[in-house]
Amino acid sequence: MNKFFITAHNCVTAADACGARLGTRFRRMDLSSQLALLAVESFAPHFESTPRDRVAIVLAARAGSLPTDVNFWEGRNAAGGLSPTIFTYTLPSAGIGEIAIRHRLTGPNLCFVGDSRDVLVEAKDFLRRNEADACVCVFVDVASPAFRKMIGCTEAAKATAALLQRNGPGLPANEFNLLSV
Amino acid sequence: MREPQVAIAGCGAICATGNGTETLLTALKNNTSCLCPNERFTRLRFQSNTVGTAPIDATGDDPAYKLASIALREAISRLCNRQSSIPPDRIGLILSTTKANIEALERLSDGRPCSAAASRHLQADMLAADLASEFGALGPVQNISNACVSGLVALMQGAKLIQRGAADAIFVVGADHLSGFVMGGFTALKAIDPQGCRPFDQDRRGLSPGEAGAAIVLVRRDLAPQSSITISGWGSSNDANHMTGPSRDGAGLAQAIHAAMSAARLQPEQIDYVNAHGTGTPYNDAMESTALRTIFGQTTPPISGIKGMIGHTLGAAGVIETIACVLAMQGKFLPGTTRLNNVAEGFPANLVKEPRTATRIDHILKLNTGFGGVNGALILSHE
Numbered sequence: 370m371n372k373f374f375i376t377a378h379n380c381v382t383a384a385d386a387c388g389a390r391l392g393t394r395f396r397r398m399d400l401s402s403q404l405a406l407l408a409v410e411s412f413a414p415h416f417e418s419t420p421r422d423r424v425a426i427v428l429a430a431r432a433g434s435l436p437t438d439v440n441f442w443e444g445r446n447a448a449g450g451l452s453p454t455i456f457t458y459t460l461p462s463a464g465i466g467e468i469a470i471r472h473r474l475t476g477p478n479l480c481f482v483g484d485s486r487d488v489l490v491e492a493k494d495f496l497r498r499n500e501a502d503a504c505v506c507v508f509v510d511v512a513s514p515a516f517r518k519m520i521g522c523t524e525a526a527k528a529t530a531a532l533l534q535r536n537g538p539g540l541p542a543n544e545f546n547l548l549s550v
Numbered sequence: 551m552r553e554p555q556v557a558i559a560g561c562g563a564i565c566a567t568g569n570g571t572e573t574l575l576t577a578l579k580n581n582t583s584c585l586c587p588n589e590r591f592t593r594l595r596f597q598s599n600t601v602g603t604a605p606i607d608a609t610g611d612d613p614a615y616k617l618a619s620i621a622l623r624e625a626i627s628r629l630c631n632r633q634s635s636i637p638p639d640r641i642g643l644i645l646s647t648t649k650a651n652i653e654a655l656e657r658l659s660d661g662r663p664c665s666a667a668a669s670r671h672l673q674a675d676m677l678a679a680d681l682a683s684e685f686g687a688l689g690p691v692q693n694i695s696n697a698c699v700s701g702l703v704a705l706m707q708g709a710k711l712i713q714r715g716a717a718d719a720i721f722v723v724g725a726d727h728l729s730g731f732v733m734g735g736f737t738a739l740k741a742i743d744p745q746g747c748r749p750f751d752q753d754r755r756g757l758s759p760g761e762a763g764a765a766i767v768l769v770r771r772d773l774a775p776q777s778s779i780t781i782s783g784w785g786s787s788n789d790a791n792h793m794t795g796p797s798r799d800g801a802g803l804a805q806a807i808h809a810a811m812s813a814a815r816l817q818p819e820q821i822d823y824v825n826a827h828g829t830g831t832p833y834n835d836a837m838e839s840t841a842l843r844t845i846f847g848q849t850t851p852p853i854s855g856i857k858g859m860i861g862h863t864l865g866a867a868g869v870i871e872t873i874a875c876v877l878a879m880q881g882k883f884l885p886g887t888t889r890l891n892n893v894a895e896g897f898p899a900n901l902v903k904e905p906r907t908a909t910r911i912d913h914i915l916k917l918n919t920g921f922g923g924v925n926g927a928l929i930l931s932h933e
Contacts, residue, residue, distance in 0.1 A: 481693060
């Protein structure tokens with residue numbers, strides 16, 4: 370049986386995103402992408418030891434891009450019309466793109482909409498199948514006020530992330546839960 | 551031990567060519583462009599209303615579910631008795647969509663009527679769960695949203711689930727519908743060709759949105775007839791370059807193709823046909839041509855793309871274009887590149903304009919790329 374390790378993990382909230390100093394590009398992103406990017410920021414030193422094309426990214430977004438979708442569609446009656454910048458982020462996988470660009474990670478990608486249960490399972494499968502040597506795992510849970518009003522869910526603005534690698538030191542992956550970070 | 555092979559057992563489709571894979575086959579053989587003006591989009595300010603419209607009730611509030619269920623019903627109807635008797639708990643479902651039932655967002659925002667089911671299907675995971683429930687898939691249920699590569703990634707995921715023993719069959723369903731939301735977004739990006747998309751053409755100016763439901767039933771190889779088409783390899787990658795534009799050097803797509811061919815244990819000269827992403831946007835088609843040159847050199851296999859026929863169907867694209875490949879393989883013909891008039895300078899000389907017969911098609915390479923820099927490559931084999 371394959372044994373993999375969680376060599377880094379992190380959790381961030383909207384307050385962290387507000388205080389982040391990651392430049393103007395970061396400010397243009399939607400909240401989901403900001404949180405995903407920020408949750409992975411501290412993993413940067415780990416990427417130095419792995420070829421960038423061997424690092425996969427698996428992300429799950431509980432509400433997909435719906436909070437951003439609501440924001441984008443509200444612009445239909447605005448003077449400037451619909452925003453091309455916001456449209457870019459009306460995909461649940463936008464956060465993967467931002468992480469890949471920032472850390473130059475060119476390995477395989479996988480994006481789910483919904484809960485986090487499949488993230489670690491599929492990350493391990495990338496390593497088991499030798500499609501990657503490391504995998505960035507991210508779970509984003511964002512429910513903006515406008516989205517909450519439409520759907521009737523509870524407020525959320527948080528991202529958790531973990532880095533799965535073949536070798537430790539780190540926590541055995543089988544004992545790790547992305548929601549417990 | 552080598553993992554079990556995965557075969558394609560049934561396909562279903564509804565798109566601009568009509569309802570059913572037979573309509574798609576006929577359009578492929580005749581190279582018919584089914585892009586045409588859609589009156590729903592005339593009163594608003596869009597770059598164009600030339601789109602690929604599927605034959606569903608345009609006034610319905612749940613078009614995503616409608617497209618997905620029509621396609622899946624057809625795919626299941628094609629299964630043989632042995633496949634139909636696979637226990638429900640050994641059947642999974644993977645939904646591929648970028649916007650799920652975005653119609654509901656437009657309705658709720660405008661205060662128009664919207665049923666509870668249609669509202670729920672705004673969320674892709676709910677849409678997947680309801681499809682699985684209706685069609686008796688009690689095994690693993692996932693939904694993939696990797697931009698315009700979603701369909702190929704869903705097929706890769708389906709194959710992986712079967713290979714690792716999580717299911718014996720997977721319903722892979724792609725669905726995305728035309729909406730003011732998507733038309734407005736692409737208009738804001740100035741990405742739509744007012745005259746309808748012309749992939750790989752020297753005068754190409756952009757894409758044409760389309761809508762589709764597409765379904766492929768994957769099964770463990772031993773549950774399929776000897777002559778079945780298999781998924782023999784795949785790869786995905788990220789350009790790590792730009793959120794909406796492809797990298798100019800095509801390195802990311804070439805990386806995905808290389809991974810797919812390695813997995814299938816194939817050499818470039820063994821690929822008989824490439825079904826391209828071919829959106830018709832200036833940069834995508836150029837990047838794709840560059841990536842293909844990187845892999846194949848100056849002697850590329852025959853290449854074509856079908857978005858000039860049905861439009862860019864987003865989350866359904868990878869699934870319905872793979873179905874087109876299956877039909878081509880079964881019918882021993884190479885689809886044309888509808889609406890391609892003059893091949894742009896520097897693009898592969900082997901672009902197929904008009905459909906033609908082929909003596910043998912053993913291996914097809916299917917490509918898709920998407921926003922966020924994602925690339926996908928899938929290989930179908932029929933030996």
